Amino acid sequence: MSLLTIPKLAAVRAARVPAPAAGRRPRRESRWVAVAFVAPLVIYLVLFYAYPLVQNVVMSLHRFDRFSFVNGGAPFVGFDIYAEVASQPRFWDVVRQTAIFTAASILFQYVIGLVLAAFFHRGGFRMSATLRGLFLIPWLLPVIVSGTTWQWMMSPDTGVLNAFLGMFGADPVWWLNADNALLSVTIANIWLGVPFNLVILYSGLQNIPADLYEAAALDGADAWQQFWRITVPMLRPVTLITLLLGLVYTLKVVDIIWIMTSGTGSSQTLATWSYAMAFGKGTSSVIRYSEASAVGTILLVVALLFGFVYIAVQRKQED
Amino acid sequence: MTTTTRVRRGLGLSMALATGLGLAACAGGGSTPEPGADGNASAGTTTAEITFWDPYPQHTEGTPWDEHVKSCAPDGSTIVRSSAPQTDLFNQLTTAVKEGTAPDVVVLDNPMMPEAVAAQLLATAEQAGIATTGIDENLMGPGVVDGVEYGVPFGSNALGLYYNADLLEEAGVDPATITDWASLEAALEKTVATGSKGITFSGIAGEEGVFQFLPWFWGSGADLSDIGTSEAVSAGQLLSGWVGKGWAPRSAATDNQSAAWDLFLTGEYAFAENGSWFAAAAADADFKTGVIPIPAKDGGVAPVPTGGEFAVAPIQSTDASDHYANAAAVIACLTEGEAAFTTNETLGYLSAKPDVRAEQVAASQLWEPWVAPIEGAAGRTTELGSEYVGVSASLSEALQGALNAAGDASGVETAFQDASGY
Numbered sequence: 001m002s003l004l005t006i007p008k009l010a011a012v013r014a015a016r017v018p019a020p021a022a023g024r025r026p027r028r029e030s031r032w033v034a035v036a037f038v039a040p041l042v043i044y045l046v047l048f049y050a051y052p053l054v055q056n057v058v059m060s061l062h063r064f065d066r067f068s069f070v071n072g073g074a075p076f077v078g079f080d081i082y083a084e085v086a087s088q089p090r091f092w093d094v095v096r097q098t099a100i101f102t103a104a105s106i107l108f109q110y111v112i113g114l115v116l117a118a119f120f121h122r123g124g125f126r127m128s129a130t131l132r133g134l135f136l137i138p139w140l141l142p143v144i145v146s147g148t149t150w151q152w153m154m155s156p157d158t159g160v161l162n163a164f165l166g167m168f169g170a171d172p173v174w175w176l177n178a179d180n181a182l183l184s185v186t187i188a189n190i191w192l193g194v195p196f197n198l199v200i201l202y203s204g205l206q207n208i209p210a211d212l213y214e215a216a217a218l219d220g221a222d223a224w225q226q227f228w229r230i231t232v233p234m235l236r237p238v239t240l241i242t243l244l245l246g247l248v249y250t251l252k253v254v255d256i257i258w259i260m261t262s263g264t265g266s267s268q269t270l271a272t273w274s275y276a277m278a279f280g281k282g283t284s285s286v287i288r289y290s291e292a293s294a295v296g297t298i299l300l301v302v303a304l305l306f307g308f309v310y311i312a313v314q315r316k317q318e319d
Numbered sequence: 320m321t322t323t324t325r326v327r328r329g330l331g332l333s334m335a336l337a338t339g340l341g342l343a344a345c346a347g348g349g350s351t352p353e354p355g356a357d358g359n360a361s362a363g364t365t366t367a368e369i370t371f372w373d374p375y376p377q378h379t380e381g382t383p384w385d386e387h388v389k390s391c392a393p394d395g396s397t398i399v400r401s402s403a404p405q406t407d408l409f410n411q412l413t414t415a416v417k418e419g420t421a422p423d424v425v426v427l428d429n430p431m432m433p434e435a436v437a438a439q440l441l442a443t444a445e446q447a448g449i450a451t452t453g454i455d456e457n458l459m460g461p462g463v464v465d466g467v468e469y470g471v472p473f474g475s476n477a478l479g480l481y482y483n484a485d486l487l488e489e490a491g492v493d494p495a496t497i498t499d500w501a502s503l504e505a506a507l508e509k510t511v512a513t514g515s516k517g518i519t520f521s522g523i524a525g526e527e528g529v530f531q532f533l534p535w536f537w538g539s540g541a542d543l544s545d546i547g548t549s550e551a552v553s554a555g556q557l558l559s560g561w562v563g564k565g566w567a568p569r570s571a572a573t574d575n576q577s578a579a580w581d582l583f584l585t586g587e588y589a590f591a592e593n594g595s596w597f598a599a600a601a602a603d604a605d606f607k608t609g610v611i612p613i614p615a616k617d618g619g620v621a622p623v624p625t626g627g628e629f630a631v632a633p634i635q636s637t638d639a640s641d642h643y644a645n646a647a648a649v650i651a652c653l654t655e656g657e658a659a660f661t662t663n664e665t666l667g668y669l670s671a672k673p674d675v676r677a678e679q680v681a682a683s684q685l686w687e688p689w690v691a692p693i694e695g696a697a698g699r700t701t702e703l704g705s706e707y708v709g710v711s712a713s714l715s716e717a718l719q720g721a722l723n724a725a726g727d728a729s730g731v732e733t734a735f736q737d738a739s740g741y
Contacts, residue, residue: 065438066413066434066437066438066440067437067438067439069413069417069438070413070416070417070438070439070440071438071439088741089739090741151573155570156568156569156570157568157569157570174569174725176572176573177569177572177723178719178720178723179723261573262523262524262525262573264524264572264573264719265719265723279406279407279410280406280409280410280708281406281525282524282525283524283525283712283715283716283719283740284525284708284709284711284712284715284716284740284741285406285525285526285708285711285712286708286709286712286740287410287413
């Protein structure tokens with residue numbers, strides 16, 4: 001996008017050239033000053049963003065193993081690694097699981113967050129602030145603590161969750177087995193993400209002028225109509241950013257899944273798969289640098305695409 | 320936003336990308352040591368600072384192991400020790416050798432040895448001045464690649480079948496009668512019938528679960544060269560059946576060895592498959608414990624995999640001889656003479672040298688039942704070399720599938736047939 005605008009630069013320069021000679025020196029000086037100001041940022045971006053990203057892509061185009069990682073000489077194989085990863089029988093399973101995990105997490109986090117935010121926004125009752133503080137706990141706890149606690153609660157033999165279900169006569173559920181693992185880690189991840197949605201949506205609600213509701217009430221709109229006709233449309237910009245950030249956060253989730261299941265069974269997502277292959281963790285201790293980079297790049301591209309969608313939607317809203 | 324700022328930003332980005340590409344292009348070179356780099360311990364002298372990496376983060380600074388290692392610094396040197404879990408340590412070693420900043424001594428888990436050698440991370444034992452005389456052949460096995468020795472194992476551990484003597488007595492089971500799978504299952508059935516739980520083991524995904532599965536796998540007559548045989552499936556079926564019948568906890572699929580041991584310590588389980596490093600803890604349990612060898616399918620003792628680590632010297636690119644001299648001095652101190660005894664007792668291992676082992680057994684009767692399993696143990700990588708890690712990954716996947724099938728025969732069979740370990 002930016003590259004397409006470069007020809008315009010030439011035009012700008014051409015327009016500048018006839019400028020009086022006297023004005024030249026100070027302008028050049030100020031340009032160097034500008035460069036000096038920008039340099040730290042550019043160097044930072046290159047070292048910590050561009051270089052690792054490019055290195056990641058380069059790795060996915062060469063066939064690395066432990067020997068060639070150390071001693072060099074990994075052969076260039078083009079997109080072979082991508083083809084091999086995509087032709088793995090499990091690839092599409094993992095993609096499907098990632099999609100379900102991400103979509104379900106975002107949907108429930110948003111809905112629950114919105115309901116809670118609306119509830120607290122109405123406020124007016126004692127302990128409202130305290131309660132709202134309590135809802136932030138999942139956000140404040142280290143994930144290693146909450147992940148281990150969820151794993152313990154979901155223990156198939158002695159977990160409190162099964163004990164609770166047992167009180168209603170339900171059979172114990174094997175939460176973390178291959179089939180149920182995706183459901184279990186999604187539940188834990190929803191719990192983790194609710195506070196973030198609650199906080200952002202709550203502050204969004206506070207920005208809606210109260211007189212809108214007053215006017216609506218005078219016109220005879222009931223609570224339901226006020227919600228759909230005022231709250232929802234006024235919250236749209238906040239909703240958009242919440243969902244996009246949620247998407248990017250959820251796509252790359254490794255910690256909570258890893259702590260609970262090590263990515264076994266249906267809980268393997270693109271992010272955990274990439275992590276497992278990059279460091280030889282989980283089921284296989286074989287290290288697969290190139291395959292891990294390929295999956296990582298795929299994830300990046302997906303996140304980037306949604307980033308563009310966000311920018312496009314935002315532009316449209318501004319217009 | 321004006322056109323000019325947008326243009327400038329565009330330029331900045333493309334500049335950034337170009338520089339990034341340039342950097343990436345030269346990343347391949349650098350100070351990577353030449354394969355088979357030269358240098359010899361006998362030509363070097365020890366340096367003021369010696370770096371030592373081990374996979375025992377539980378032994379923090381000031382613990383007996385930490386002090387024992389540091390006491391091995393030669394005159395005029397100090398040892399800087401750091402620890403990380405097995406897999407992380409191996410990854411850190413890989414990067415360190417690549418960057419030319421490898422430590423002087425690394426303690427590496429034995430199944431990682433062939434891969435470390437294949438990636439040219441390790442100096443030969445001869446080069447690094449490491450003595451390997453008097454070490455049992457089966458324990459040295461993982462450290463020998465193409466007839467060349469790399470590093471030395473200082474001690475070993477093995478798996479056995481712990482039992483809760485109180486519960487067995489209650490159920491009228493004599494542990495001496497457990498000599499094959501059928502008699503073990505009969506004993507499990509009896510103990511469960513009297514109200515206790517059956518057996519705990521670790522089936523967690525990855526090498527740890529495979530380590531615990533191998534005695535049953537090998538005990539069935541199966542072979543690592545083909546994990547799809549009917550013998551292999553029968554081993555998976557055995558453990559899967561225990562989960563299905565409720566004799567083993569379903570959490571076995573996610574329990575590591577410590578978690579499985581904690582379950583046994585509750586006193587509710589009659590048996591526990593676990594390692595010799597818990598021998599002292601078993602003696603301190605609130606109930607009477609004992610240990611028997613893991614039985615093979617049709618009788619006799621099942622081969623268990625060798626457990627334990629190798630002390631190795633990584634390849635060095637600069638001042639190699641001095642680094643190897645450091646390694647030679649520290650490793651000799653840990654594995655020879657009186658210190659060999661302390662090294663193993665501190666870690667809860669049995670020495671890899673028969674004479675030191677005999678000393679340990681004479682000093683504590685806890686060790687007596689573990690001598691035979693360790694002497695009969697088989698190296699995980701002895702048959703397959705660096706191919707082992709791939710097979711282990713498939714086996715781990717098969718085991719996970721089998722435990723999830725909870726006794727369903729066709730499920731277990733599919734798990735073993737489909738396992739690809741990718």
